[in-house]
Amino acid sequence: MTPPTTQALTDEVRRDLLGTMVLIRTYEEAIRLVYYADKKPAFDIGAGLVPGEMHLSAGQEPVAAGICAHLTPEDALTATHRPHHLAIAHGVALRPMTAEIFGRETGLGRGRGGHMHLFDPSRHFSCSGIIAEGLPPALGQAFAFQRQNSARVAVAVTGEGAANQGAFHESLNLAALWQLPVVFVVEDNDWGISVPRSQSTSVASNADRAAAYGMPGVRVEDNSVEAVYAAAGEAIARGRSGGGPTLIEVHTLRLWGHFEGDAEGYRPDLKTVPEHDPIPIYRDRLLRTGALDDGQYQSMQKSAGERVEDAIEFAKSSPTPDPLDHLSYVFSEGVHS
Amino acid sequence: MTSTLSGHKQSPALAVEPDAGKRKLSTSKAMQEAISQRMMRDESVFVMGEDVGSYGGIFSSTTGLLDRFGPERVRDTPISETAFIGLGIGAAVEGLRPIVELMFADFFGVCMDQIYNHMAKIHYESGGNVRVPMVLMMAAGGGYSDGAQHSQCLWGTFAHLPGMKVVVPSNPYDAKGLMTAAIESDDPVVFVFHKGVMGLGWMAKNERSIGAVPEEEYVVPIGKARVAREGTDVSIVTLSLSVHHSLDVAEKLESEGISVEVIDLRSLVPLDREAIVRSVSKTGRLIVVDEDYQSFGLSGEVIAVVAEHDPSLLKRVSRVCVPDVPIPYARALEYAVLPTPARIEAAVRDAVAT
Numbered sequence: 001m002t003p004p005t006t007q008a009l010t011d012e013v014r015r016d017l018l019g020t021m022v023l024i025r026t027y028e029e030a031i032r033l034v035y036y037a038d039k040k041p042a043f044d045i046g047a048g049l050v051p052g053e054m055h056l057s058a059g060q061e062p063v064a065a066g067i068c069a070h071l072t073p074e075d076a077l078t079a080t081h082r083p084h085h086l087a088i089a090h091g092v093a094l095r096p097m098t099a100e101i102f103g104r105e106t107g108l109g110r111g112r113g114g115h116m117h118l119f120d121p122s123r124h125f126s127c128s129g130i131i132a133e134g135l136p137p138a139l140g141q142a143f144a145f146q147r148q149n150s151a152r153v154a155v156a157v158t159g160e161g162a163a164n165q166g167a168f169h170e171s172l173n174l175a176a177l178w179q180l181p182v183v184f185v186v187e188d189n190d191w192g193i194s195v196p197r198s199q200s201t202s203v204a205s206n207a208d209r210a211a212a213y214g215m216p217g218v219r220v221e222d223n224s225v226e227a228v229y230a231a232a233g234e235a236i237a238r239g240r241s242g243g244g245p246t247l248i249e250v251h252t253l254r255l256w257g258h259f260e261g262d263a264e265g266y267r268p269d270l271k272t273v274p275e276h277d278p279i280p281i282y283r284d285r286l287l288r289t290g291a292l293d294d295g296q297y298q299s300m301q302k303s304a305g306e307r308v309e310d311a312i313e314f315a316k317s318s319p320t321p322d323p324l325d326h327l328s329y330v331f332s333e334g335v336h337s
Numbered sequence: 338m339t340s341t342l343s344g345h346k347q348s349p350a351l352a353v354e355p356d357a358g359k360r361k362l363s364t365s366k367a368m369q370e371a372i373s374q375r376m377m378r379d380e381s382v383f384v385m386g387e388d389v390g391s392y393g394g395i396f397s398s399t400t401g402l403l404d405r406f407g408p409e410r411v412r413d414t415p416i417s418e419t420a421f422i423g424l425g426i427g428a429a430v431e432g433l434r435p436i437v438e439l440m441f442a443d444f445f446g447v448c449m450d451q452i453y454n455h456m457a458k459i460h461y462e463s464g465g466n467v468r469v470p471m472v473l474m475m476a477a478g479g480g481y482s483d484g485a486q487h488s489q490c491l492w493g494t495f496a497h498l499p500g501m502k503v504v505v506p507s508n509p510y511d512a513k514g515l516m517t518a519a520i521e522s523d524d525p526v527v528f529v530f531h532k533g534v535m536g537l538g539w540m541a542k543n544e545r546s547i548g549a550v551p552e553e554e555y556v557v558p559i560g561k562a563r564v565a566r567e568g569t570d571v572s573i574v575t576l577s578l579s580v581h582h583s584l585d586v587a588e589k590l591e592s593e594g595i596s597v598e599v600i601d602l603r604s605l606v607p608l609d610r611e612a613i614v615r616s617v618s619k620t621g622r623l624i625v626v627d628e629d630y631q632s633f634g635l636s637g638e639v640i641a642v643v644a645e646h647d648p649s650l651l652k653r654v655s656r657v658c659v660p661d662v663p664i665p666y667a668r669a670l671e672y673a674v675l676p677t678p679a680r681i682e683a684a685v686r687d688a689v690a691t
């Protein structure tokens with residue numbers, strides 16, 4: 001299936017898409033600074049204010065911005081181990097999200113989850129650190145929405161590596177069989193950690209796999225936020241109107257490593273990667289066409305910077321969890337026995 | 338049937354372990370009744386799994402529910418355990434109360450990630466902000482030559498992994514009350530029913546798989562063991578079908594003046610440690626009977642409970658479990674590894690000999 005033609009978007013929509021991408025990038029750059037700040041001179045993954053694996057989403061902002069522009073807070077979104085862009089675009093509040101990444105009591109999961117396990121029930125947002133395993137729960141959210149006779153949809157995002165997992169294929173079949181209001185989104189960033197998709201995937205486009213399950217499949221090339229916006233708009237409208245699931249694959253870009261600390265020695269395109277950064281490309285296009293002026297862009301950056309700084313200050317100043325409280329929340333009542 | 342959704346309604350307080358009365362049901366019928374009564378009361382409850390619809394569950398856990406509630410609420414699924422267990426999780430997160438059947442406990446290998454990394458962990462990872470009120474029920478156990486991949490108990494494996502309650506009833510009364518409690522629980526509950534306690538017409542059964550069950554709804558609280566038989570010489574701590582065998586042995590040995598206490602754990606998580614210690618404090622002799630594999634499991638855990646409390650309580654301790662081999666097919670071999678009444682009796686005689 002060919003992607004839907006990009007509708008003529010209003011300048012306001014275009015600026016909103018860019019604004020979301022700028023906010024995400026500002027956030028990821030700030031987290032990256034914090035992450036490395038106290039891991040010097042020797043990198044110790046378990047040290048510092050933000051310890052542990054850190055999978056940042058720079059370069060993949062067009063996916064999040066293009067999809068989430070169509071979602072309401074009542075729609076569900078499940079993300080992967082690389083979740084920040086999707087969380088931000090879906091409106092997860094930056095303060096508790098950041099506090100969770102910092103492992104603070106004020107975090108989304110009171111410091112029990114961490115950056116791969118962000119849950120915000122107010123946005124029906126969740127993520128899973130296990131490849132493709134966020135899809136099945138999204139089916140259940142869609143199932144609940146379907147039973148409500150509502151127009152709500154669930155969007156389930158994975159990477160292209162996940163499209164070779166059994167959970168992916170089971171989920172597509174079941175969603176199509178029950179005509180669930182789900183949109184599956186594959187972020188093809190070309191790399192499953194260090195393995196290129198040419199060595200992992202038997203088809204040129206994962207969108208082709210949709211045909212095997214009797215659902216529409218569309219591949220968006222060039223990491224184009226407007227093309228994502230168009231494809232997602234059509235798929236989400238299909239889901240809302242009872243037309244069942246859609247599979248979208250977006251050829252996106254992993255601008256940085258699989259996780260921070262990844263030297264990417266396996267990556268032959270390392271030198272040219274920055275040329276493909278979608279944010280300056282899109283910004284320049286909007287400036288060129290007059291959809292955006294310098295003042296608007298600067299205020300976009302300023303606003304993003306202020307929001308991110310506020311969230312990081314909030315996280316830094318929040319209390320860490322009481323170590324004596326480590327048994328709480330295993331179950332809904334009482335302490336684990 | 339209706340496909341509209343109303344949120345889960347907390348029931349008015351249900352009776353807790355009321356008198357059993359006179360009406361008799363098999364364990365499978367008691368389970369069906371618990372599910373049916375909950376579904377009548379609560380639109381958010383639905384059933385899903387392989388062959389739970391017109392077949393009624395391979396081991397009769399859902400007989401009659403399709404006719405009563407229709408295919409919207411009693412759903413056959415494709416053979417895609419990862420997808421449909423995960424679907425249950427997402428539905429529970431959004432306020433429904435799914436009862437999902439994994440046909441055999443042995444099949445967890447194809448879907449364990451959803452069970453232990455998602456169903457069991459979301460509540461903790463979310464700092465208590467997201468609940469997963471879901472029942473995952475499954476058949477377990479051997480004794481009918483179903484071979485190494487269809488005869489395992491495996492409850493100890495689920496109990497080892499934090500975040501899910503693990504319930505293992507031995508009889509109709511407990512099965513109904515524990516199923517009601519499981520559906521009402523705001524936490525994920527793994528409900529393991531041994532095929533041998535279901536009272537199925539096509540499998541050898543102990544008479545205890547049919548018993549008195551109240552018609553009204555009631556709960557058996559999860560985490561409370563039952564003294565199935567009082568005694569003074571030796572404590573058998575056990576669960577599920579092995580409760581039946583242990584009671585048979587206890588009755589037989591009574592005439593010889595050997596007094597056996599039988600503790601039916603009813604759940605592994607939470608484990609009723611007090612009930613274990615209380616019984617062993619009385620008898621000083623502990624035998625753990627478990628149809629799960631012996632090593633690294635429930636039997637060692639029960640002994641550790643007593644040892645950590647007061648090792649001097651233990652005059653004698655032994656285990657009657659499945660030794661660490663796959664369950665064999667040939668009947669003679671299978672019954673050599675199962676915790677049969679003969680092995681239990683030998684363990685009791687050995688325990689009281691000194």
